[in-house]
Amino acid sequence: MIIACQLLVVLDATVVNVALPRIQADLGFGPADLSWILTAYTLAFGGLLLLGGRAGDILGRRRVFVAGVILFTAASLLGGLATSPGTLLAARALQGVGAAFAAPSTLALIATNFPDGTERNKALGIFSTIAGFGMTAGLILSGVLVAAGSWRLVMFINVPIGLAIAVLAPRFVAEPQRHSGQFDVIGALTSTVGMTALVYGFIQAATAGWTSSTTIISFAIAIVLLAAFLIDQARATQPIMPLRLFSIRNRAAAYLNMLLLPATTASMFYFLLQYLQDVKGYSPLIAGVAFIPLAVVLFLAARRAPKLLPRYGARPIMITGTALITVAIIALSLLEASSSYWVAVLVPTMLFGAGVGLSFMPLNMTILAGVDPKDAGAASGLLQAMQQVGASLGLAILVTAFNAVFNGNNADHASFTAGVSRALEVSAVFSGLALLIALFVIRTKKS
Template sequence: MDVTEVPAGPDGGRRPGRVGGPITLAVIVGFQLMLVVDITIVNVALPAIQRALDFSTADLSWVANAYTLAVGGLLLLGGRAGDVLGRRRVFVAGVVVFTVASLAGGFATDPGWLIATRALQGVGAALAGPSTMALIANNFREGTERHRALGVFAAVSGGGGSLGIIGGGMLTEWASWRWVMFVNVPIGLAILLLTPRFVREADRRPGRLDVTGALLSSVGLTALTYAFIRGASDGWTDPLTLGAFAATAVLLTAFAVLERRADQPILPLGLFRGWLRAGAYLNMFLLAAAMIGVFYFLTLYMQNTLSFSPVETGLGFLAMTVPMFAAARWAPQLLARLGPKRLAVVGTLPVIASMGWLTTLSDHSSFVAHLLGPLLLIGIGVGLTFMPLNAIILATVEPRDIGSASGLLQAVQRVGSSLGLAILVAVAAHAGTASFAGQAARAFQVAAVLAVLALLVTVFVVRPKPAG
């Protein structure tokens, strides 16, 4: 097995003393917000980008796909690198790459330039992203303090996309599409300046980077992500789609065999042991698959059917974002009373109700009567659900593997979103109606089923260990 030796740092055995405060949380969550916002803020600007850089319709999709492929393929490597090299160190490296790529992308003069910088943004996101939850675990004490931090993290992860829609619309309409890239630069610089002072490093785990495992996981996840992208656009029987799925099966099977034998695997397979943590991962996968439809279909519905502008569409999503942040503030207190399993059940119920309500969409629906209620419900539901699931994953994993666990969580969510979008778009395309509202309503029927499956997983699979 090919490995690269990584010596332990001089602080390898030290335990940091001071706990994190509001600035610490703002720095860590600030980068997570950049990652979430970056997806939707660029999507809103795509028409302007196409006109300015003379993109073909086929090539335009790669402005999003290049980022998705890079992130999806490298998340496990980013998580493991943080465990071995130092989570703050890898976090800073990722922020540097992301910020430089954003600056370069803002100056793009042709399609290839912009696509390359979007892929580089994905590399930075994959390096820094897995370290965010790990740094929360290292900087905030177990209990209410950490739960509050995880609540804010969950709210940002779930609701940041709507802020991207608002910001993308405003920047595109009032300035230039280039500012959807440039806006990351001052935020990234602020994070880089504040991180050394307010975010303490975790104990480094002396060890090795499994190069073979890193290559197999990165190429395998990239192939899987590409298969979903290709299948949604060119059909599930397309030769390249089938070839990508076949390559995924071979590569990830080889990866699993290798990891079982590795002394220091890039993905410790013990992360899947135990119903509690495995159930939390599966639940996050299903919720991500269901949630992606809300952003995709409702963004198009508001603009195409209700004739909302991009800015109005983003403001409409505030009906989801505001209650999501409010629910995230309540979640730590509710967690102390109900426990993680019961709180996850309570949070999943309004998500199911929201998806069911959205199945009633028609060409004559209005925002107040048919969208406001579902957006409020899904905001409350996600705000209550994500935090206890994140807490379960962090509380049941060995400290040395927190980075790998966080990388796996984000990979699970990315794959869930990609698979969910591919399934929902395929369902909408075969809905048997030319009405987009009818197609969206059919897709939300499937999203409701996915949310119900998430509830069943919580009830029957997530099994907290009995006290004592």
């Protein structure tokens, strides 16, 4: 049940990517607004993960897990029935809220049910394999569903899976011990609204310009609220993001890379899928199938990572994975409208898959190593919050970079491709920074 839930929430971070052109045509989304279909989900997901983790600690992780899955399932049904951009975005945001309360319990249940060491590493290996594979499986599944009928099937597919998890979880998942405490509502509100304002500011900059009053006000609100969030966390007796989690150098650095790497991966899927459909003329099904080699390589690399840990330790594996991601993104940034899939896309995406498969498991292990059981929910919630916020913030920045070059005419393939290349160049900066952190900041011993 734990793995099934993780697969469900990861799938929905990418499953709509292939369907974006169809959704845009059906519901009338503008080019800059299209990214909100992804961002509405990842922002609500990332912004409330910390509160979701805390809720699991206090109310019971299994109870919160099931409640989150039920809300996620209902929101998926609403999204499939949407007839306007506003309704779809509201449904995607509600999906994110449901995922935020279900997802922290997955890693927390692993952290509390498996002792630190070999057993936990095996469990995290399976978890990371499913999480990584789910990103690409979502693209393939989306292509199949859109080709089979409609983009709405991308939403409806969650309903039977979610209902099955909600019904079976109480029978197969044990309820860990609860911890007394209270909710840090101020922290949850300031972090969520602050991050939303920050992402909105970048997206507004892409359309209205950096000097627009809306852009400036959005950034000002973000700065004030995020500063208030940090002050609240330092003073709160039971914060949703205990600052002591950053007191260990390796964990703090791994959290930062959990922000940077998803900013890279989200952009690759978002822009490359539109390039394959809008520039190369691929159907949704063929665009999804084009990612099968990436998915296979990612799965094999993720399965291999836990076996390499005892021999080499976490750091060399995450360095190798991050380096592969960086090389792959640099290669993809060289795309032109006339580029061949077999040369310019296939090889870099396979390198990318190997990099993702090797990177995330040692990062998960580094973050959860030595975590006190009472902080398990907060630590796992913060881990996943970093992933989702990184994806949201990274995509907002890269959409801004894309629109700085793109002339707004989808029929102008040269301009569109130039925008994609610029966005991927900025994306390579994110992964390059993550590589430097892995090289010079993180210090780990062999398992």
